Amino acid sequence: MTTTTPSSADENDLKAVEKLKAATATIKAELGKVIVGQDQVIEEALIAIFTRSHALLVGVPGLAKTLLVSSLAQTLHLGFKRIQFTPDLMPSDITGTEVIYQDPKTNERAFRFLKGPIFANIVLADEINRTPPKTQAAMLEAMQERKVTVGGTDYALPNPFFVLATQNPIEQEGTYPLPEAQLDRFMFMITVDYPSTAEELQIMKMATGAPMEKPKAVLTEQDILELQATVRRMPVSDHVYQYAERIVRVTRIKTPEALDYCKKFLSWGAGPRASLNLILAAKARAMLRGQVHVSCDDVAAVAGPILRHRIIPNFAAQSEGITADDVVKKILEAIPKDQKVA
Numbered sequence: 007m008t009t010t011t012p013s014s015a016d017e018n019d020l021k022a023v024e025k026l027k028a029a030t031a032t033i034k035a036e037l038g039k040v041i042v043g044q045d046q047v048i049e050e051a052l053i054a055i056f057t058r059s060h061a062l063l064v065g066v067p068g069l070a071k072t073l074l075v076s077s078l079a080q081t082l083h084l085g086f087k088r089i090q091f092t093p094d095l096m097p098s099d100i101t102g103t104e105v106i107y108q109d110p111k112t113n114e115r116a117f118r119f120l121k122g123p124i125f126a127n128i129v130l131a132d133e134i135n136r137t138p139p140k141t142q143a144a145m146l147e148a149m150q151e152r153k154v155t156v157g158g159t160d161y162a163l164p165n166p167f168f169v170l171a172t173q174n175p176i177e178q179e180g181t182y183p184l185p186e187a188q189l190d191r192f193m194f195m196i197t198v199d200y201p202s203t204a205e206e207l208q209i210m211k212m213a214t215g216a217p218m219e220k221p222k223a224v225l226t227e228q229d230i231l232e233l234q235a236t237v238r239r240m241p242v243s244d245h246v247y248q249y250a251e252r253i254v255r256v257t258r259i260k261t262p263e264a265l266d267y268c269k270k271f272l273s274w275g276a277g278p279r280a281s282l283n284l285i286l287a288a289k290a291r292a293m294l295r296g297q298v299h300v301s302c303d304d305v306a307a308v309a310g311p312i313l314r315h316r317i318i319p320n321f322a323a324q325s326e327g328i329t330a331d332d333v334v335k336k337i338l339e340a341i342p343k344d345q346k347v348a
Contacts, residue, residue, distance in 0.1 A: 022236040027296035033081045036221035043205040053290040060169040065198030071172045075130045083223035084127035091137040097144035101154040131171035195315035240289045249302045250284040271323035276316040302343035
């Protein structure tokens with residue numbers, strides 16, 4: 007009788023899952039030196055990173071969005087740049103520009119490309135909705151293509167490369183809201199909420215006391231690239247694919263599968279990129295928890311940040327105070343996790 011043993015690839019993947027679970031706990035501990043609470047936000051940001059995606063953090067000023075992103079970059083030992091978006095920011099201020107360079111020996115002149123702040127592993131696009139659409143488009147093109155083109159020459163961006171953008175939801179004056187097609191480029195729209203009473207007291211004590219200790223690096227660039235590859239290889243059962251598919255398809259109000267609730271309160275549903283991201287994010291979430299399989303619970307857990315910027319509530323919803331998150335909650339209640347689609 008012969009016995010079967012896991013292949014070396016399977017064993018390596020299992021080790022990678024254990025490594026990521028341990029690293030996640032260490033990253034959260036390191037971030038705890040400067041960030042209080044925000045466990046959900048940190049997890050969703052890590053999911054975006056380990057799926058080679060981008061995320062948009064939405065919250066009022068003063069909730070440590072910028073500090074969280076910069077501290078996260080420190081724990082991942084990655085190059086970090088912050089771009090403060092303003093109404094006068096030009097595309098070349100982000101991507102870089104060509105300048106005339108004179109060789110000191112030959113006195114010959116030639117154009118030389120000076121790289122902009124987009125050439126970093128983690129880019130914080132602070133208040134991305136404060137800059138005109140032309141500059142937003144240059145930023146989002148770099149996110150999608152992972153390269154910039156200047157003077158007819160393509161320049162590849164570093165690998166890994168992530169954009170974590172912030173947006174203020176309350177200020178309207180001097181802002182240029184991102185169109186839905188551009189928002190779709192972000193895997194997650196992460197809501198950063200107010201701290202609890204206990205958390206706010208702890209924040210006050212930490213921020214007004216002795217200087218806080220800086221987070222230490224936990225994962226290297228090579229570690230992140232390997233973990234991204236492992237996420238892609240994680241198997242997913244057919245019923246999980248079907249569950250993710252149903253979540254997305256019921257939002258499309260002109261299809262037979264649409265929920266009555268969605269027909270009543272949505273003007274537009276989510277596209278195929280939503281279903282792709284549901285599976286990818288569910289894979290990463292499972293790995294962060296040390297699981298070697300993806301469940302429907304993982305899909306449901308990431309549905310909110312994936313769908314809230316991809317479904318458009320109509321006037322009836324707005325008049326009744328119903329938000330995209332409310333619609334997602336109703337969808338998850340209506341779709342059973344154990345139902346298989348033929």
